[in-house]
Amino acid sequence: MASSGLAYPDRFYAAAAYAGFGAGGATSSAAISRFQNDVALLLYGLHQQATVGPCNVPKPRAWNPVEQSKWTSWHGLGSMPSAEAMRLFVKILEEEDPGWYSRVPEFNSEPVVDIQMHPKEEPQIVPASTNGTSISEPKIISENGSSVETQDKDVILEGLSTVSSLDEWTPLSISGHHPKPRYEHGATVLQDKMYIFGGNHNGRYLSDLQALDLKSLTWSKIDAKLQAESSDSAKTSQIAPCAGHSLITWGHKFFSIAGHTKDPSEGITVKEFDPHTCTWSIVRTYGKSPVSRGGQTVTLVGTTLVLFGGEDAKRCLLNDLHILDLETMTWDDVDAIGTPPSPRSDHAAACHTDRYLLIFGGGSHATCFNDLHVLDLQTMEWSRPKQQGLTPSPRAGHAGATVGENWYIVGGGNNKSGVSETLVLNMSTLTWSVVSTVEGRVPLASEGMTLVHSSYNGYDYLISFGGYNGRYSNEVYTLKLSLKSDSKSTTKEETVSDTTSRVAEPEVETSQDGKIREIAMDSADSDLKNSTDEASEQLLAALKAEKDELEATLNREQLQTVQLKEDIAQAESRNVELTKELQAVRGQLAAEQSRCFKLEVDVAELRQKLQSMDALEKEVELLRRQRAASEQAALDAKQRQSSGGMWGWLVGTPPDDKSES
Known part of the structure; x- marks a missing residue:
């Protein structure tokens, strides 16, 4: 939302004046000409909701399409809070006309208005005096025309005190330069300030540090530097951008643990921020540091940090457990007994009574979880406890915060849509509720x-920031929690006690002459009443015992149903993973079959070549034999010829002269 320098409700009234909405929500010709009909009707409904409240005006009976449309637009907003209607009015106006504020005359001199509602008439807006941030209650006009004044006390509202609705999410109107929209960032509260660090925006990691003052509801950017490891304090640099990390407050400082970075290191990096010096520093740790990761949970338990799960730089899901001792800054690799949660990231974790670590939800590459695991930090044993109440839907990327023994879970997604309900788990009874x-x-x-x-101011508040549901957010919402019921229960007990004591007292009545006389009950009536009371008590005890037995049976059936649902979900998850593995194996088998077929073809070709070579070898062998026989015959003939000539020479017979013959 554009920064106009005005705070609600002044910004709303400036926007309403610019849009052309006059007294009673009347829409001027300027608004009609400036906006489309549907936008003008929506602005009208929001204006009425913000200034008058929910629509209690009867639907117009006369056939008038304009009045019908205006009534429908207003009535369709239901019980939307006034602050939310103001915020949406300004937001829609800025979307339709981004530069509206630059064209509005100076609005600070204009009077703030109060609302008066006349029965069976259009609502009227009349000027009312203002004084700073004080708010005067409006005057209500009764049906007979007489005015009924409400409280006329000025109430100074600041910070979170401006939130009036209990157990209902309310957007906060915050001044200052808003941080860039993001998700997977870190947040923590320190000295009445909420700090926001890092995160992911459009695939880019962020490194800025922002602070929201919870008293003035003002954003401010902190120019933080990274203190070099050298002893020279003048050597500083910028902190590396990261996402999926965890911020944990410890004393007057806070830590940033783990997270995804552009150039990940082998082990987890622990950074410390000092708000007094506005300086980051790299904390030197000892022991075997866990592998670097993001999407893990880090939970403060006494003087230790318990780290579980996450996803490393190679997208490998983890379910390992590590503990960092904050007094010695030493890592300890823990091997717990029992069945740990399956590897996951983007889950939530909480600690109960500094002994039990609770892990809820999260996701793998294929599915989201809704299981609850508990680690006993004394015996280091994992367990899957029985849960009561409703069964939470699977989710990952949700956020959690503990208030006393209650663990609140907000947001998350299930690969299809975002989760809209805010859950609370009573960690003592393990009962879920919305x-x-x-x-x-x-x-x-x-x-x-x-x-x-x-x-x-005596109230507990949950504060959410950022997130991604198709678009990145930088809005701040708060949930004002109801007060504890201790005082209410005490008051009820006192009331019951007083009532019992009054019933036990003798009945008295005042006679006409003003004398007070005691009406004594007859002994017979008293005995009858006592016997009736005993029979009633016995009947009530029997009914109560039967009710308790039925409730116990119903609880067992519900727990069995929940367990069966969880078993089915786990079986389906295993089935999905096995199906993927089967498909991968089938692909490998198909590739091997193709390779075997090719090898068979090559073998057949080689066999044909071998057969041809055998025939050639036989022919060569035959030729060799023929050649050897020819050579042997020639050699024999030569030897015979040479032998006859020698004997003839010895006996003196000259050789024949063929030339003479």
């Missing part, structure tokens, strides 16, 4: 958002 549900495509139904807890 706190609030949002409608529409809002940042609260996102992945990669952050959730922190802060206390202000």
Whole structure:
């Protein structure tokens, strides 16, 4: 949203004046000409919702399409809070006309308005005096025309005190330069400030550090530097961008642990930020550092940090367990007994009574989980406890925060859509319940958002920031939690006690002459009443025992159903993974079959060549024999010829002269 320098509701009234909405929500010709009919009707409905409240005006009976459309636009907003209607009004106006504020006359001098509602008439807007940030309650006009004044006290609202709705998510109107929209960032609360560090925006890792003052609701960017390892304090540099890391407050500082980076190191990096010096420093740790990763959970347990799961730089999912002692800064690789959670990332973790580590949800490359695992940090044993209440839907990328024994879970996704309900788990009874549900495509139904807890003026607040649900968000929402029921239960007990004591007292009545006389009950009536009470008590005890037995049976059946659903989900998950492996094996077999067929063809060709070579060898052998026989015959003939000539020479017979014959 554009920064106009105005705070709600002033920004809304400036936008309404610019849009042409006059008293009673009347739409001027300027608004009609400036916007399309559907946009003008939507702005009208939001204006009425913001200034008057939910539509209680009866639907127009006369056939008038304009009034019908205006009533439908207003009535369709239901019970939307006034602050949300103001925010949407300004947002739609800025989307339709981004430069509207530069064309608005100076608005600070204009009076703020109060609302008066006349029955069976259009709502009217009349000027009211203002004084700084004080808010005066409006005057309500009754049906007979007389005015009924409400409280006329000025109430100074600041920070989170401006949130009035309990157990309902409310967008905060925040001044200052808003951080860039992001998800997979880190968030923590330190000294009434919520710090935001890093994250992912459009595939790029961020390294900026932002602070939201929870008292003034103002954003500010912190120019933080990285202190070099050298002893020379003047040597500083920028911190490396990262996403999927964890921010943990410890004392007057906070740590940033792990996270994905452009150039990942072999082991996890631990960084420390000091708000007094606005300086980051790399913490030197000892022991075997866990492999670098992102999407893990880091939980503060006493003086230690418990790290579980995540995804390394090679996209390999992890389910290992490591503990960092913050006093000695030493890593310890833990081998717990029992069945650990399956490898996962983007899950949530919490600690209960500094002994039990709870792991919920998360995702693998193929599926999302809704299982709950508990690690006993004393015995180092994993378990799958029985859960009560509703069964949470599978999700990954959700955020969690603990308030006392309650663990709140917000957002996340399931590969199809964002999760809209806000859950709470009572960690003592392991009972799930729904706190609030949002409608529409809002940042609260996102992945990669952050959730922190802060206390202000006796109330507990949950504060969410960022996330991704198709678009990146930089909006801040808060949930004001209900007060604890201790005082209410005490009051109820006192009331019951007082009522019992009053019933036990003798009944008295005042006679006409003003005398007070005691009405004593007859002993027979008293005995009858006592016997009736005993029979009633026995009947109630029997009914209560039967009810308890039925509830126990129902709880067992529900737990069995939940267990069966979890077993089915795990079986389906295993089936999906086995199917993928089977497909991969089939692909390999097909490749091997093709290779074998090719080899068979090559073997057949070689056999044919070998047969041809055998025939050639036989022919060569035959020729060799023929040649040898010819050579032997020639040699024999030569020997005979040479032998006859020698004997003739010895006996004196000259050789024949063929030439003479």
